[in-house]
Amino acid sequence: MGCGSSAPAQPAAPPPSAGGGAANGGGAAIKGPGTAVESRNIDQDLERMKQEDEGKIKMLLLGAGESGKSTIFKQMRLLYGTERSDDDVRMYGVVARSNIVVAVRKLCSHLRNLGLEEDLDRESRENEELEDGDHSSMTCQQAYDELMAYLVDNTATASAQDPAGGENGGPKDWVGQSPRAGMAANNDAKQFLAHHESIRILWQSNTMKQVWAKRAAINVIDSHKEYLNDITRIASPDYKPTTQDILIARVRTTQVVMEKYRIDGIDFEMYDVGGQRSERRKWIDCFDQVTAVIFVAALSEFDQTLAEAKRTNRMVEALELFRSVCNNRAFANTSIMLFLNKKDIFAEKILYSDIAAQRPFCDYAGPTKDFDHGVLYFIQKFKDCLIDDEFNDSFIHVTCATDTNNMEFVLDSTRTIIMTDNLKRSGFLGAD
DSSP, rough: OOOOSSOOOOOEEEEEEEESSHHHHHHHHHHHHHHHHHHHHHHHHHHHHHHHHHHEEEEEESHHHHHHHHHHHHHHHHHHHHOOHHHHHHHHHHHHHHHHHHHHHHHHHHHHHHHHHHHHHHHHHHHHOOOOOSSSOOOOOHHHHHHHIIIIIIOOOOTSSSSSSSSSSSSSSSOOOOOOHHHHHHHHHHHHHHHHHHHHHHHHHHHHHHHHTGGGGTOOOOHHHHHHHTHHHHHHHTOOOHHHHHHHOOOOOOOEEEEEEEETTEEEEEEEOSSGGOOOOOOOOGGOOOOOEEEEEEEGGGGOOOOOOSSSSSSHHHHHHHHHHHHHHGTTSSSSEEEEEEEHHHHHHTTOOOOOGGGTTOOOSSSSTTTHHHHHHHHHHHHHHHHSSSSGGGEEEOOOOTHHHHHHHHHHHHHHHHHHHHHHHTTOOOOO
């Protein structure tokens, strides 16, 4: 199973003539010219298809789950693809609202597990005594109690859990429901509309800020802080997801997804695959004729564990996966790019989470809270995974997949490097 240029296509055998074989006498002589023309046409079509296939750039996104592969996939479409339909945008609206509910469930449970309920109650009483406190209809303690009953413990009655959803005379919700988002996401989106005010009040509490700072233990999607900071807009009936909302929306990839682009006269195919362990058996179907692999690892996950294996550090998993990809014979003639993603979250996290405090990375000797030393440390960790030392530094990018300007620059330079490297491997350009 090669990964260089396509294997030469074998000409198909010419179809039998309608008049039979040579034993039919003059019939064969009459059909001969037509058969020869058909054969030439087939050969020409095969040669054209071969040339098109050889000129195509096939890029494969690999990496562990939640590393940012699908966000890069969406950036590629944003930069080079077609505009999304309203149906697409509505689906992401449902997903955004659902993502908020999923995050709130985890955060509320974590608040309880951390033993911070008394702190929340104290904060509620103090806010009621302050003249400049939040004088809304409920305190942060009441908001927490509501969310626990409806979203976490499910102790509320079934009828009370069924939100009205704008059916009792309110304005029609632009997002509505989306069958493409799935039943679970649609149900969570309904719950969001029913409890968005409670979510907003609890999120603004100081106690929840403490919980957020300790979110590594529960694997909340870091970028969903943007959703939580903008609850009122997302709950509005005229809410229409922005490009940024779509980029940070989390939909688990459970199948191989492919999109085609034509950029500067070159055809590109990009494949996105699920990164969880249960999804990796599907990767093998994408290995054939790959021009380049973009391996994505999240810098910010050095202190987190896998959702599917709580004892496994996420960065360790990414390093082992990178080792297996780089040293796989299927990619012997394939350009491999390394995207160390979520640099913005990494920069924030190292201010309170020490790299050396994590057992797998206790050999980190750089200064604490230092972005550059931390990045260089992990770059070296990935380089140590290679059998040979031919991994060019230009093939490594430190990225923020949700930043379109950053990704436009990175993807443009990546595209240039891939095409240049492909020409070198094909012998059209001399090696350095």
